[in-house]
Amino acid sequence: MPSTIRDVARASGVHISTVSRTFSAPHLVNVETRSRVLACAEQLGYRPNRAARALITGRTCNIGLIVADIANPFFPPLIKAAEAQARRHDNHIFVADTNEDAIVEEELVRALAKQVDGVLLCSPRMSNSLIEQLSREVPLVVVNRQITGLPAVVMDVAQGARLAMEHLIGLGHRRIALAAGPRGSWTSKEIRRAAMLAVRGPGRELVITGPNAPTENGGLAVADQIQKSGATAVLAYNDLMAIGLIEGLHTRGIRVPQDISIVGIDDITLSRLTRPKLTTVATPTAAAGRAAVDMLLAYGDDRRTTALINLQTELVIRDSTAPLSSQGSGAAPAVTPSTTETPS
Amino acid sequence: MPSTIRDVARASGVHISTVSRTFSAPHLVNVETRSRVLACAEQLGYRPNRAARALITGRTCNIGLIVADIANPFFPPLIKAAEAQARRHDNHIFVADTNEDAIVEEELVRALAKQVDGVLLCSPRMSNSLIEQLSREVPLVVVNRQITGLPAVVMDVAQGARLAMEHLIGLGHRRIALAAGPRGSWTSKEIRRAAMLAVRGPGRELVITGPNAPTENGGLAVADQIQKSGATAVLAYNDLMAIGLIEGLHTRGIRVPQDISIVGIDDITLSRLTRPKLTTVATPTAAAGRAAVDMLLAYGDDRRTTALINLQTELVIRDSTAPLSSQGSGAAPAVTPSTTETPS
DNA sequence: GCCATTAATGCAAGCGGTTGCAGTGCTGTC
DNA sequence: GACAGCACTGCAACCGCTTGCATTAATGGC
Numbered sequence: 001m002p003s004t005i006r007d008v009a010r011a012s013g014v015h016i017s018t019v020s021r022t023f024s025a026p027h028l029v030n031v032e033t034r035s036r037v038l039a040c041a042e043q044l045g046y047r048p049n050r051a052a053r054a055l056i057t058g059r060t061c062n063i064g065l066i067v068a069d070i071a072n073p074f075f076p077p078l079i080k081a082a083e084a085q086a087r088r089h090d091n092h093i094f095v096a097d098t099n100e101d102a103i104v105e106e107e108l109v110r111a112l113a114k115q116v117d118g119v120l121l122c123s124p125r126m127s128n129s130l131i132e133q134l135s136r137e138v139p140l141v142v143v144n145r146q147i148t149g150l151p152a153v154v155m156d157v158a159q160g161a162r163l164a165m166e167h168l169i170g171l172g173h174r175r176i177a178l179a180a181g182p183r184g185s186w187t188s189k190e191i192r193r194a195a196m197l198a199v200r201g202p203g204r205e206l207v208i209t210g211p212n213a214p215t216e217n218g219g220l221a222v223a224d225q226i227q228k229s230g231a232t233a234v235l236a237y238n239d240l241m242a243i244g245l246i247e248g249l250h251t252r253g254i255r256v257p258q259d260i261s262i263v264g265i266d267d268i269t270l271s272r273l274t275r276p277k278l279t280t281v282a283t284p285t286a287a288a289g290r291a292a293v294d295m296l297l298a299y300g301d302d303r304r305t306t307a308l309i310n311l312q313t314e315l316v317i318r319d320s321t322a323p324l325s326s327q328g329s330g331a332a333p334a335v336t337p338s339t340t341e342t343p344s
Numbered sequence: 345m346p347s348t349i350r351d352v353a354r355a356s357g358v359h360i361s362t363v364s365r366t367f368s369a370p371h372l373v374n375v376e377t378r379s380r381v382l383a384c385a386e387q388l389g390y391r392p393n394r395a396a397r398a399l400i401t402g403r404t405c406n407i408g409l410i411v412a413d414i415a416n417p418f419f420p421p422l423i424k425a426a427e428a429q430a431r432r433h434d435n436h437i438f439v440a441d442t443n444e445d446a447i448v449e450e451e452l453v454r455a456l457a458k459q460v461d462g463v464l465l466c467s468p469r470m471s472n473s474l475i476e477q478l479s480r481e482v483p484l485v486v487v488n489r490q491i492t493g494l495p496a497v498v499m500d501v502a503q504g505a506r507l508a509m510e511h512l513i514g515l516g517h518r519r520i521a522l523a524a525g526p527r528g529s530w531t532s533k534e535i536r537r538a539a540m541l542a543v544r545g546p547g548r549e550l551v552i553t554g555p556n557a558p559t560e561n562g563g564l565a566v567a568d569q570i571q572k573s574g575a576t577a578v579l580a581y582n583d584l585m586a587i588g589l590i591e592g593l594h595t596r597g598i599r600v601p602q603d604i605s606i607v608g609i610d611d612i613t614l615s616r617l618t619r620p621k622l623t624t625v626a627t628p629t630a631a632a633g634r635a636a637v638d639m640l641l642a643y644g645d646d647r648r649t650t651a652l653i654n655l656q657t658e659l660v661i662r663d664s665t666a667p668l669s670s671q672g673s674g675a676a677p678a679v680t681p682s683t684t685e686t687p688s
Numbered sequence: 689g690c691c692a693t694t695a696a697t698g699c700a701a702g703c704g705g706t707t708g709c710a711g712t713g714c715t716g717t718c
Numbered sequence: 719g720a721c722a723g724c725a726c727t728g729c730a731a732c733c734g735c736t737t738g739c740a741t742t743a744a745t746g747g748c
Contacts, residue, residue: 002481004734015698020736030696045481050458051395051404052734056703060395062459070439071420071613079414083441092455094438095414097427111436114394115406115459137346137389216617247617269415273560273591275619348704359728364706374726396704400733691747698741703734711728717721 003044012040023048054115061091063296064112064119066105070097072214073268074238074285075122078143081289082120089297091117100182100213102126106134113138118296121145125184141296143288145186146308151299153292153309157187157265158194160281160313164235164263165198167279167315172324173233173261174203179222179245180210181237188237191265195235207231212241219244227252232260232324239264239271239280246274246320257322267316276319284311347388356384367392398459405435407640408456408463410449414441416558417612418582418629419466422487425633426464433641435461444526444557446470450478457482462640465489469528485640487632489530490652495643497636497653501531501609502538504625504657508579508607509542511623511659516668517577517605518547523566523589524554525581532581535609539579551575556585563588571596576604576668583608583615583624590618590664601666611660620663628655 009016014033021028022037029037040046054060063086067075083093094116098105102125112119118139124131128147134140135150142152168176178195181188192208199206207229212218219241226234226245236242242264246256256262256276264271267282291309353360358377365372366381373381384390398404407430411419427437438460442449446469456463462483468475472491478484479494486496512520522539525532536552543550551573556562563585570578570589580586586608590600600606600620608615611626635653 006734016734017699017736018697020734021697024736028696033696047454047458047481049399049734050455051398052703053736054395054703055393055399055705055734056736058703060459069420070414070423071417073415073417076413076415076441080441080443083443092452093440095440096437097420097424097439099424099427108436110391111394114391115404137391216613243617250619269560270614273587275591275594350704360705361707361729362727364704365727368706372726377726393704396733397706398733399704399735400706402733689748692745693747694743694745696742696744699739701737701739703736706732708731709729712726713724714726715722715724717723718719 003046004049005046007044008037008041008046011044012037024053060115060117062116063091063093063293064109064116065093065095065122066098066108066112066119066124067095067122068098068100068105068125069214070095072238072240073270074240074266074283078122078285078289081286082293085290085293089293091293091297093293098125100125102184106130109134109138109140118299120292120296122292123185123187125182127184139296139299141292141299143292151295151307153288153295153311155283155285155288155311156313157281157283158190160265160283160315161191161194161235162198163313163315164265164279164281165195167317167321168233168235168261168263169199169201169204171233171261171321174324175205175207175229175231175233177207177209177226177229177231177234179212179219179226179234179236179241180208181212181214181241183211185214185237191235191237210237212237214238214241216240216244216247219246220248223248223252226260227254233263233321234260235263235265237265239266239268239278242278242280242320243270243274246276246278257320258325261321261324263321271318279318279321280316281313282316283313287311347390348393349390351388352381352385352390355388356381368397395459404459404461406460407435407437407637408453408460409437409439409466410442410452410456410463410468411439411466412442412444412449412469413558414439416582416584417614418584418610418627422466422629422633425630426637429634429637433637435637435641437637442469444469446528450474453478453482453484462643464636464640466636467529467531469526471528483640483643485636485643487636495639495651497632497639497655499531499627499629499632499655500657501625501627502534504609504627504659505535505538505579506542507657507659508609508623508625509539511661511665512577512579512605512607513543513545513548515577515605515665518668519549519551519573519575519577521551521553521570521573521575521578523556523563523570523578523580523585524552525556525558525585527555529558529581535579535581554581556581558582558585560584560588560591563590564592567592567596570604571598577607577665578604579607579609581609583610583612583622586622586624586664587614587618590620590622601664602669605665605668607665615662623662623665624660626658626660628657631655 005016005019009019086093096108120141122143209225264278264280267280271278271280349360349363352363430437440452466487553569608622608624611624615622615624
C-alpha cells in the first residue's frame with residue numbers, strides 16, 4: 001500500500017537510482033529533475049523505508065536507551081535530554097525498560113542491537129563480563145557504571161556521598177545509617193565505599209542496611225531497621241527511597257528532621273515538593289543523557305573511543321537535615337508522639 | 345562483522361534457505377540438519393537480522409508507544425504493562441516522548457511508522473484529523489482519546505470527575521474550582537464537561553482555571569488563582585498538579601484539607617506518600633496498556649477493528665478532602681497562619 | 689575540430705533475509 | 719515394477735533501497 005521508490009520513479013519518469021539520490025545525495029541530481037521527483041513523491045505520500053535503507057547503509061539513525069525502571073523519576077530527565085540531543089543530530093531514541101531485571105536487560109540489548117546504531121545502557125544490573133561481551137555485538141555506552149575499556153558516562157556519586165556525610169557529621173551526627181541500593185548497582189557500591197571512608201573516625205559509626213529496592217516502597221520497608229539501628233541520620237540510595245523512608249518514619253511517630261536527618265540522592269523534581277523538602281545530592285542527569293548520546297555518535301568516527309566522562313555532583317541542603325538534637329535519643333520515638341503535626 | 349545467514353550456511357554445508365527455515369519454520373527441516381545448523385549458528389554467534397526479515401515479511405514485531413511526557417508518573421505503569429504484554433507475544437515496545445508537543449508527536453509517528461507494526465498513541469495533543477491521516481500510514485491505537493472510526497482505549501474520566509464532584513458536594517462544598525489540563529487534551533475536555541454537569545445546581549458554582557501544564561509546576565502556578573477564586577474545593581486535572589497545588593497553597597498558609605479540599609486524578613504511587621495523602625480518581629492505566637497492545641496485535645487478523653474499550657475509574661478517598669469548615673472562609677488564609685505546622 | 693572534463697542519469701549488484709516452486713531420494717501400494 | 723506420496727533441500731526471485739561504475743551529452747581548452 002505505501003508507495004515505494006519505484007512508484008515515484010515511474011511517476012516522474014526517471015530511474016529509481018535518481019529518486020534515491022534525490023533524497024540521499026540531492027547535489028548529484030539536476031535541479032529540475034529533483035523538483036519533479038520531489039513533487040511526485042509528495043503527491044504519492046512517499047517516505048523512504050528506513051529499514052531498507054538501514055539494511056544497506058548499516059545506519060539506522062536510531063539509538064536504543066535501556067533503563068532499569070522508567071517509573072523511577074531519576075531517569076526521565078536523562079531520557080528527555082538524550083532525546084533532545086539525538087533529535088539535534090537527526091536520530092531517534094527508543095527507550096526500553098528492564099524492570100530491574102538483568103535477564104530482561106540482556107534480552108533487550110540483543111533485541112535492539114540490530115535496529116539501532118548503538119545502545120545507551122543506563123544503570124545496568126548485568127555483570128561486567130556480560131556487558132563487555134554485548135559491547136562486541138553492538139556499540140555500547142554505559143551510564144552509571146565504570147567498566148575499563150568501555151566508553152562510559154558516570155556521575156560522581158562518591159563525591160556526593162562524601163559531601164552528604166560531611167554535612168551530617170558537621171551537624172553533629174555520629175551514628176549514621178546508609179540505606180543501600182539494589183544488588184548489582186555500581187552506584188550503590190560507589191556510595192557505600194565513599195560513605196565508609198567519610199564516616200571513618202573516632203566515635204563515629206556507619207550502619208549499612210540493604211540491598212533495598214530503589215523505590216518508595218524500598219524506603220518504606222527499611223524504616224523499621226533504621227528505627228532500630230539507633231542512627232540519627234540516614235543517607236538513602238536515592239530520593240525515592242528517602243521519601244518512602246520519611247513516610248515510614250512518620251507513621252512510626254518519628255519526625256524528620258527533628259528526630260532524624262535524611263539525605264537523598266538524585267534531586268528529583270519531587271524532592272522540592274515533599275514536606276520536609278529533601279536535602280539531597282543533585283546528579284546532573286540531563287548532562288549525562290546528552291553526553292552519552294554525543295559519545296555514541298562519535299563512536300563511528302574513530303573506532304575505539306573509550307573515553308570516560310565523570311560528571312560532578314553537588315549537595316543541595318533543604319529541610320530534611322538538622323543538627324543532632326540535644327536529647328540525642330536517636331531514632332527512638334519522641335516522648336509525646338508529634339501531637340503538633342498536621343493530621344495524616 | 346556480525347555473521348549472516350550465509351556464513352551459517354557455509355559453515356554447516358547447507359543452502360541459506362535451509363538455515364532460514366531452521367529459524368522461521370523448524371518443522372520443515374530434518375532434525376539432524378537442524379541441530380547441525382543450530383550448532384553452527386550458536387558457534388558463530390549468529391542472530392537473524394530483524395530489519396532484513398521485516399523488509400520481506402512486513403512484520404517487525406515492534407510496537408511504538410508515544411507518550412506526552414515520560415516524566416509524568418501517570419505513564420510508567422501504562423508503559424510497563426504494555427511492555428509486559430508485548431513481550432508475552434514476543435514483541436518489543438519502543439517508547440518515545442513528545443514533550444507535550446504536537447509537532448514532535450507527528451514527527452515521531454512518522455519516524456516510527458516504518459520500523460514498527462503499529463503505534464500506540466497515548467494522550468495525543470494533535471488534532472483529530474491529523475491522527476486520522478496518520479492512521480492511514482500506520483496502524484494506530486489511540487489511548488485516552490475517542491475518535492470515531494479509530495480503535496481506542498479510554499479511561500472513563502468523566503465518570504471519575506462526576507464521582508469526585510459528588511464527593512465534594514456531599515461534603516458541603518458549593519464553590520468548586522477545576523484546574524484544567526493542557527490544551528489539546530481530550531481527557532481535560534471530558535473532565536470539564538462532566539464537572540460542569542455534576543456541579544450544576546442551586547447555589548453551586550464551578551470555577552474553571554486553565555489551561556495548565558499537567559505537572560507539579562502547573563499546580564504550583566495555579567495556586568494563586570485558586571486562592572483568589574474563593575473556592576473551597578478543587579478538582580485537579582491530575583495528581584501531579586494536585587500535589588503542586590497543595591504545595592503552593594501551603595506556602596500561602598492555606599491548609600489542606602482544613603481550609604480547602606483537593607482531589608486529584610490518576611492515583612499515582614506518589615499520591616499515597618504525600619501529606620496529606622491525596623484523595624483521587626484511580627485510573628486503570630496498567631489495564632489500558634495491556635488492552636492497547638492486545639488491540640493493536642489483533643489489528644492484523646481482521647482489518648478494520650474499530651473497537652472502543654472504555655475502562656472504569658473509581659474514587660479513592662484519602663486525606664486531602666474534608667467537610668466544608670464552619671468558618672466557610674473559602675481559600676482565604678487562616679487567621680493565624682498555621683503555627684502548628686511542621687517547619688518547612 | 690579533437691579530446692579531456694564534468695554533470696546527470698541509468699544499470700545492476702547487492703544488503704540479509706523469506707518463500708513458492710522444483711527437484712531428489714525414499715517408502716509404501718497394488 | 720511402476721507410480722503416487724512424502725520429507726527434505728536447493729534454486730532463485732524478491733522486499734525497498736544504495737552505490738560503484740558505465741554511459742551519454744554538453745562544455746571548455748588549445
